[in-house]
Structure formats: C-alpha cells, structure tokens
Amino acid sequence: MPSRQDVDGILAERREYDGELANASSSTSQDRAFKTLLVILAILVLFPLVTLSGYNFNYVLHLLLYAFMYIAMASSWNILGGFAGYISIGHNVFFAIGGYFSGMLLAKFGISTLLTAPLAGLLALAVGFAVGFITLRVRGPSFIISSIALLMVTRIVFDNWDFIGGSNGITLPQMELPVRFVKVPFYYGMLTLAVITLVVSYFIRHSKFGLGLRALSQDEIKAECAGINTRLYKIMAFAISGFFVGAAGAMWGEYLTYIRPNIFLVILVAANMVLMCILGGKGTVAGPTVGAILLIAFNEFFVSQFGASQINILGTGVVMLLALMFYPNGVVGTLEKKGKLPRILNWG
Amino acid sequence: MEILQVVVIGLVLGGVYALMASGLTLVFGVMKIINLAHPIFIIIGAYIAYWLFRLYGLDPILSMPIAMIGLFCLGIAVYKLILEREAGSARYAEMTVLLTFAVAMTFDGLLGFMFTSSQRITSPSYATDAILLGNLFLPKGQFYAGIISVSLIIVLWAFLRYSRLGYAIRATTQNRDAAQLVGVNVALVSTLTFGIGIALAGASGALISFVFSFFPSRHWEWIAMLMSLIVLGGMGKLLGAVVGAFLLAVVAALVSTYIGATWSTLTFFLALFLILLVRPQGLFGEKME
Numbered sequence: 001m002p003s004r005q006d007v008d009g010i011l012a013e014r015r016e017y018d019g020e021l022a023n024a025s026s027s028t029s030q031d032r033a034f035k036t037l038l039v040i041l042a043i044l045v046l047f048p049l050v051t052l053s054g055y056n057f058n059y060v061l062h063l064l065l066y067a068f069m070y071i072a073m074a075s076s077w078n079i080l081g082g083f084a085g086y087i088s089i090g091h092n093v094f095f096a097i098g099g100y101f102s103g104m105l106l107a108k109f110g111i112s113t114l115l116t117a118p119l120a121g122l123l124a125l126a127v128g129f130a131v132g133f134i135t136l137r138v139r140g141p142s143f144i145i146s147s148i149a150l151l152m153v154t155r156i157v158f159d160n161w162d163f164i165g166g167s168n169g170i171t172l173p174q175m176e177l178p179v180r181f182v183k184v185p186f187y188y189g190m191l192t193l194a195v196i197t198l199v200v201s202y203f204i205r206h207s208k209f210g211l212g213l214r215a216l217s218q219d220e221i222k223a224e225c226a227g228i229n230t231r232l233y234k235i236m237a238f239a240i241s242g243f244f245v246g247a248a249g250a251m252w253g254e255y256l257t258y259i260r261p262n263i264f265l266v267i268l269v270a271a272n273m274v275l276m277c278i279l280g281g282k283g284t285v286a287g288p289t290v291g292a293i294l295l296i297a298f299n300e301f302f303v304s305q306f307g308a309s310q311i312n313i314l315g316t317g318v319v320m321l322l323a324l325m326f327y328p329n330g331v332v333g334t335l336e337k338k339g340k341l342p343r344i345l346n347w348g
Numbered sequence: 349m350e351i352l353q354v355v356v357i358g359l360v361l362g363g364v365y366a367l368m369a370s371g372l373t374l375v376f377g378v379m380k381i382i383n384l385a386h387p388i389f390i391i392i393g394a395y396i397a398y399w400l401f402r403l404y405g406l407d408p409i410l411s412m413p414i415a416m417i418g419l420f421c422l423g424i425a426v427y428k429l430i431l432e433r434e435a436g437s438a439r440y441a442e443m444t445v446l447l448t449f450a451v452a453m454t455f456d457g458l459l460g461f462m463f464t465s466s467q468r469i470t471s472p473s474y475a476t477d478a479i480l481l482g483n484l485f486l487p488k489g490q491f492y493a494g495i496i497s498v499s500l501i502i503v504l505w506a507f508l509r510y511s512r513l514g515y516a517i518r519a520t521t522q523n524r525d526a527a528q529l530v531g532v533n534v535a536l537v538s539t540l541t542f543g544i545g546i547a548l549a550g551a552s553g554a555l556i557s558f559v560f561s562f563f564p565s566r567h568w569e570w571i572a573m574l575m576s577l578i579v580l581g582g583m584g585k586l587l588g589a590v591v592g593a594f595l596l597a598v599v600a601a602l603v604s605t606y607i608g609a610t611w612s613t614l615t616f617f618l619a620l621f622l623i624l625l626v627r628p629q630g631l632f633g634e635k636m637e
Contacts (some may be wrong), residue, residue, distance in 0.1 A: 087445055089384075134621055138628040139384050141583065144445055145575040146624060148384075149617040152572040160610050209453035267568050272452060278446065309566075310465065314457025325430065328443065 033343035046185045061183040065255075067296050068190035069248050072197040072326055074276035075222060075287035076244035079201060081274065082283035083210055083218030084237045086136075087144050089270055090151030091245060094124040097154075097265035098246030099253035100164055106172050106254055113254040114189045117247040125244025128239030136234045139220050150264065158261040169260025170255065186255045190248070197244045202285050202347060204240075214283070247272075268313060275320045281330030285347040290331050295319075350605075356484060358601030362594035363501075364496035364556060369574045369589040371548035377521040377584030378541040381431065381444045385451040387574060389419055389546050389568035393553020394470075394562050395463060401470045401557075407429070408470050408557050409429055409496065415550040423546025426451060427539055435535070452567065459564040470557040494553040500551055501590060517541055521584060573613065576620035582633030591631065614620065 047064070050057050073095070081084050098120035102113035113120075135146035159167040175182060204210040215223040216230045224230045253259040272295065278290025302315050327334050335341040372386045393415040397408040430451065433442045442472055468473075475489035508514040516537045519527040528534045556562070577596050581588025604612035623630060 049368060085439070085442055087442060089449060130501075134625050137624060141376075141441065141445075142579055142624055142628060144382060145572075145579055146620060148568070148572045149620050153570060153617045156614050158611065265452075267565075273447070273448070274449070291626060310457055310460035312457070313453055313565075314461055317450050317453030317457055321430070321447065321454060324443065324447050324450060325433070 009286040017160075028330060030343065030346075033346065035210075035343055039278070041195070048187055050210065051180050051184060054135040055182075058180065058183055060087035061187050063185045063296070063300065065183065065190040067292060068187075068194040069252060070272065070276060070292040070296060071194040071289045072248050073191070073245050074273050074280070075194075075197045075201045075271040075285075076214070076241045076248075078241075078277050078282065078288045079204060079213075080237045082287070083204065083213040083217065084234055085283075086234060086238070087274070088172070088238070089144060089267070090149075090154075090276070091145035091153045091241070091273055092232050092266070092269040093150050094245040095127065095249035095252070095269060096158065096261070097124050097127055098249030099259050099264050100158070100249075101246075102250030103170070103172055103253040103259040107170055110173065112175075112185075113250045114185055117189065117193070117250040118301070120250035122242040124242040125239045128242035129235060131237040131264060132235035136231065136238060149325055151267070151270070155261055155265045158265060162312075167261055169258055171258045173298040175254075180201045183255075184253055189251045193244065193251070198285065198289065198347075200240075200244075201288075205285055209233065214289045217283075221336055271316055271320070275316060277330070278320060278323050280329070281332035281334070281336075283334045286328070286345045287330050287332040290345065294331070301312055351602075352393070353484060353602050354605045355598055356486065357490070358598035359594060360450045360486070360490045361559075361601065362553065362597030363497040364559060365574070365577060365597050366590045366593035367497035367500055367548065367552040367555070368570070368591055369578050370504060370586060371545035372574055373578045373581070373584055373586055373589040374504075374517075374548070375542055375545040376578070377586075378517060379431075379444075379538050380441065380488035380584075381448065381542075382441075382575075383454065383545070384445065384448040384571055385426070386448075386545070386611070387570035388452045388459075388564075389423070389549035390553040390556065390564055390570065391459065391564060391567050392422070392549035393467075394557040395459065395553075396550070397557040398468050398470050399552035401472065407472055408554050409472075409492065412496075412551050412554040413536075415554040416547040418559055419550030419553075420543045421545035423549075424543040424554070426546070427542040431542070432535075432539070435538070456564050456567065463564070465565060467556075467561040467563050469561040475558040477607075481614055487538050489558045493559045496555060497552065501586075504548070505586065513537070513540065569613065573616045576616040579591055579621055579630055580623050582630030585632045588630055588632035609630055 033276050044064070048061065051061075073091075077088065077091050080088055080091075082142065101123050102120045104106040105111050105116050106113055131146075131150060135150075158164065164170065167317075175185065177185075201285070204213075210235045212223065212228045215226065215228055216233060220230055249264060253264075256263065276291035276295050277288050278291065279294050280289065281287030296321070298315075302312060323330070329337060332341065332345055335345070362476055364396055368387075368390060373381050375381055377385070396415040396418060397411045400406040400411040400414065408625055430447055431444060434440055434447065437443060472489075474492065477488040479486040479488055479491060508518055516527070516532045519530070519532055519542075520537050520541075524534060527537075577592035578585075578589045579592075580596065581590070581592030596619055599619070600612040600615040603615050
C-alpha cells in the first residue's frame with residue numbers, strides 16, 4: 001500500500017509532466033503562428049512607405065483599406081450574428097449613422113473623421129442600445145424583421161431630411177495632400193479599426209460574456225434557466241456590433257468625399273457583411289477576416305470581368321446560396337471540424 | 349366627405365396587401381420559415397403579367413392563373429432543392445432565413461440583369477379609369493385588384509376550413525409532431541403549402557402589376573411592409589394578416605393625405621416597432637412564454 005504522501009507526490013509529478021507535454025506541443029507552435037501574424041501586421045503597417053518611392057500605389061492601398069474596413073465590419077457583425085446567432089439584415093444602418101454623424105461634423109466644423117470616428121461609434125452604440133431594447137424583447141423571428149424595417153425607416157428619414165442633404169447627400173471637403181498620399185491616413189485608420197475589432201472579438205469570445213452569447217445561441221430558454229441575463233446580453237452584443245460598423249462608416253464617408261443614402265443604405269452592404277461571415281465561418285474569430293478577403297477578391301475579379309452591378313447582386317446571391325447549402329460552417333469552421341485548420345488561422 | 353374617400357381607397361389597397369401577405373403568413377404558420385424571398389416572387393408574378401400584356405395583349409387579370417401555376421411550380425422547386433434539406437436541422441430558423449435571403453438576392457439580381465431596373469407598370473384600359481359612386485371616386489384598377497384579392501382570400505379561407513388538405517395544413521400549423529402522429533404526411537403538406545404560398549404571391553403579383561409600379565429591387569421595401577403587417581396581426585395567423593393589412597392600409601392612406609406621401613410607408617414600420625414594444629405577439633397571437 002502506497003502512503004498518502006506517495007500518492008500526492010506521484011500526482012504532482014504527473015501534473016508537471018503533463019504541463020511540460022502541453023507546453024512542448026501546443027504553445028511553441030502557437031507562439032510561432034502568433035509571431036507570423038505579427039510579422040504580417042508589421043508588413044501592413046510599413047507598406048504605405050512605398051508611396052515615398054514616388055510611384056502611385058493608390059489601387060493597392062484602396063483594395064487593402066477596403067479589405068480592412070470589411071474585416072472590421074464583418075467581425076463586428078459576427079459578434080451578434082455569429083456568437084449570439086441573431087441575424088441582422090439591416091446592419092448598415094450603423095454604417096450610415098457613423099458616416100453621417102462624422103461627415104456632418106466635417107462639413108460644418110472641419111474636424112477630420114479620423115478623429116471623430118470613435119464618437120461616431122459611440123453614437124451607433126447608443127442607437128444600438130435604444131433599438132435593441134425594443135426589438136430584442138422577445139426571442140425568435142421578430143428581430144430579423146425589425147432589422148429590415150429599421151433599414152427602411154432610416155432610408156426614408158435620410159432621403160427626406162434636408163439638413164443632411166436629403167437623397168442627394170452632401171459633398172465633404174477633401175484633405176489637402178498630394179494624390180499619392182491621399183489614401184494613407186485612411187489606410188492607417190481602417191487598419192487600426194480592423195485590429196481593434198479583431199482583438200475585441202477575440203476577448204469577447206474568451207470571456208464570460210462570450211460564453212453567455214454562445215449559450216443563448218444554442219438554446220435561449222436553457223441559457224436563461226442557467227442564470228444568464230439573455231436580454232441584456234443580446235442588447236449588449238447588438239450595441240457593440242454597431243460600434244465598429246459606425247466607426248468604419250465615419251471614415252468611409254470622408255474617404256469617398258461625399259455622403260449619400262444610396263451609398264450607405266443599400267442592402268448589398270449588409271449582405272456583404274452576412275456573406276463574409278458565412279464564407280469564412282460564423283462564430284469563429286478568424287472567419288470574418290478570411291471571408292472578407294475571399295469575397296473582396298471574388299468581387300474584384302467579377303467586376304473586372306463583367307462590370308455591371310446587377311450581375312454583382314446575382315453573383316452575391318448565388319455564392320451565398322451555394323456556401324449555405326454545401327459549406328454552412330465556412331472555411332474556418334469546416335477546416336476546424338476536420339482538424340485541418342492551419343495554426344495561423346487558429347485564433348481561438 | 350374627403351375622409352370617407354381616403355378610407356375607401358385605403359380599404360381597397362388593404363385587400364391587395366392582405367393577398368400579398370397571405371402566402372407569407374401561411375408559410376410561416378406551417379413551416380416557421382420567414383420567407384424573405386416572398387416579395388421577389390410577387391415581382392416575378394408581376395413581370396409575367398407585364399410581359400404577357402406587352403407581347404400578347406393579355407389582360408393581367410386573365411394572366412393571374414398563369415402566374416399562379418408558374419409560381420406554384422417555381423415555389424415547389426425552390427422548396428425541394430433548397431429548403432427541405434434543412435428540415436430538422438438544429439439551426440433551422442437561422443438557416444432558412446439566410447437561405448431565403450440568398451434566394452431573394454439571386455432572383456433580384458437575375459431580374460435586374462434580364463429586365464433592367466427601370467420602373468414598369470401594366471396599363472390595361474381600366475387602370476386609368478374610375479367609377480363614381482355619388483361623391484366617391486373609385487379608381488377602377490385598384491378597385492378590381494382589391495375585389496379579386498379579397499375573393500381569393502375567401503377561397504383560401506374556405507379551402508383551409510373545409511378541404512382535407514386544408515385540415516392537414518391547419519393541423520400542421522397547430523402542432524407539427526401531433527399532426528405527424530395522427531397520420532398527416534407532414535413533408536408533403538409542407539411542400540404543397542410552400543407551393544400554395546408562392547402561388548398566392550404570383551396571383552398578387554399579377555394584380556399589383558397595374559396598381560403599383562415595380563422594379564426588381566423594390567421587394568426589399570415590400571418585405572419590410574408585409575412583415576410589419578403580419579407581425580401586427582400575429583405571425584402565422586391568416587385572419588391576423590388580413591386585419592393587419594386593412595388597418596395599416598387605411599392608416600397609411602390617411603397619413604399620405606394629411607401628412608405627406610413620403611411618410612405613408614413609414615406607418616408600417618412605426619406600427620411594427622410599436623407593436624413589438626406593447627404586444628410582441630401581435631393582435632391575434634397567443635402569449636409567448
């Protein structure tokens with residue numbers, strides 16, 4: 001018979017050994033993946049230096065900052081649609097709110113939207129709380145319906161509100177920079193936003209809040225019984241996912257140099273966010289990023305080949321349909337299930 | 349007298365809205381699918397009537413049965429190919445919403461590509477004509493569309509009330525599992541109901557082709573309107589959809605006359621937010637836990 005002392009000793013030894021094994025196998029390679037991501041980020045941060053060479057890199061800069069914007073927006077949508085399982089089809093309302101708020105500040109007082117973007121985000125957050133308070137009162141389908149209705153209400157109001165230019169919108173003053181530098185400030189703005197959104201998304205996913213959201217996405221009644229304040233969680237998820245979309249809208253308005261309802265309030269913007277999350281994998285941290293890159297590359301190819309915007313809607317619809325029918329878990333989700341997810345995409 | 353005039357116009361339009369929403373509420377009742385693609389099927393129906401009128405001079409009211417048959421088949425095809433495979437999946441509600449959203453976008457893009465996004469309207473002779481009843485002025489086109497819509501809804505009601513298939517549909521609406529237990533072929537009933545729902549969309553499409561001007565992407569506006577009125581009436585309730593349609597159409601007509609035409613669509617959405625705030629289950633819905 002081994003004594004009590006022995007058993008404790010053996011257990012302690014065993015624990016230490018297990019710990020070593022775990023460290024050896026996962027953490028070093030995980031560290032390596034993390035370092036790779038940091039290197040990619042560093043390259044992206046340094047990339048605008050190429051403009052100093054004297055050549056014009058505006059197309060590349062445009063594509064990259066467009067991708068950063070959609071990475072931020074899709075990841076933001078994912079907090080509500082992926083983690084909590086509440087599909088919002090009118091999420092570009094926040095995009096418009098952010099764009100118009102900061103755009104009006106720029107037009108009236110000349111303050112750059114890069115500075116007011118966080119404020120625009122906060123306004124979107126507040127609107128999200130107010131709207132969510134009404135539309136997330138009950139479980140089930142009414143939220144989806146009200147998200148479309150919200151989009152329509154906003155469109156009608158913005159189209160007819162003379163102070164913000166009605167359906168013609170308003171033109172914003174441009175930054176006084178040489179042409180080849182003009183995109184650089186927005187590049188850094190969007191990059192910062194994308195990184196912050198991803199970090200927040202990661203921390204939400206690994207917090208008690210994120211766990212609660214996942215629980216309520218599985219079974220809301222059970223989650224409620226387990227003591228989760230589902231209503232508060234849903235409203236918070238809605239508001240937070242409005243924040244980043246609002247901030248993205250703020251910068252996008254000044255970047256385009258005009259704000260107009262039919263840029264911000266078209267269903268295609270919302271559909272893009274939804275589709276990016278589906279393509280990449282809803283409810284994963286890396287999914288929206290992968291989806292955004294895939295969809296933007298696809299769109300760029302499509303537009304260069306066929307042009308027309310109607311074909312673009314058709315293409316978006318067909319891709320969404322096929323993705324939903326055959327790969328509902330998206331790239332990241334499918335690979336994860338097969339155990340073949342590359343470590344560089346394993347963001348928790 | 350003016351107010352009576354406005355109310356009458358509202359009531360006539362209410363009949364049209366009720367038919368537009370009836371298929372939507374039927375499909376939700378039986379399958380719990382929020383069919384975001386419903387209004388794009390209405391627009392397809394409208395295009396069928398439009399082209400039959402333009403090419404062969406066929407009256408839109410006569411092309412209504414053709415639109416119904418065509419869309420019945422299209423509806424069954426969409427259900428069989430795309431939606432049925434989700435039956436019984438864990439994330440049914442979420443998946444069907446996303447799938448119908450994708451279907452709506454696909455047809456929206458397809459119609460826009462084929463027929464461009466210019467506004468269309470069918471113009472049979474009665475569309476611009478009017479009936480005078482004393483002081484009341486009734487545009488013939490809207491009047492015919494309203495009357496036919498209401499008759500179709502009465503036929504639908506009688507069908508649900510008295511036919512064998514109608515019994516099965518109502519049983520499935522009330523309790524899917526229990527219906528299956530007593531021998532209803534739930535899968536077949538679901539398929540047929542979806543077909544019927546889309547056929548109703550086709551019928552209302554043919555009728556509205558001479559009442560409203562339409563273009564492919566108009567369905568986003570209609571989905572929000574129709575959803576608002578079926579939420580107001582209580583989701584899945586035919587009677588609720590009809591009452592909701594008449595109520596909102598009259599209010600919208602009043603708003604349009606006394607406040608301004610731009611704001612009349614807003615009535616529907618404000619009613620939606622109001623009902624969600626006060627009585628989330630709708631006027632005729634049972635209280636949810």
